[in-house]
Amino acid sequence: MTPQLWIGIAGTVFALFFILNGMRLSKGPEGHAANAGRLHIVMAGTFLPIMWMVIMMGSL
Numbered sequence: 001m002t003p004q005l006w007i008g009i010a011g012t013v014f015a016l017f018f019i020l021n022g023m024r025l026s027k028g029p030e031g032h033a034a035n036a037g038r039l040h041i042v043m044a045g046t047f048l049p050i051m052w053m054v055i056m057m058g059s060l
Helices: 003-026 032-058
Strands: none
Touching: 003 032
């Protein structure tokens, strides 16, 4: 397996951790932590497809 694929797998695990943590935070009481949790979900969700697009384009 190429190094790019390993980086993609590690980045996916990292992003999924951020999404799960964001879901946990957004279910709590309203405030800074809930807003930060929602931002974690959006940013990690945006990061995943862009990361894989860059990895696939770089492996061509």
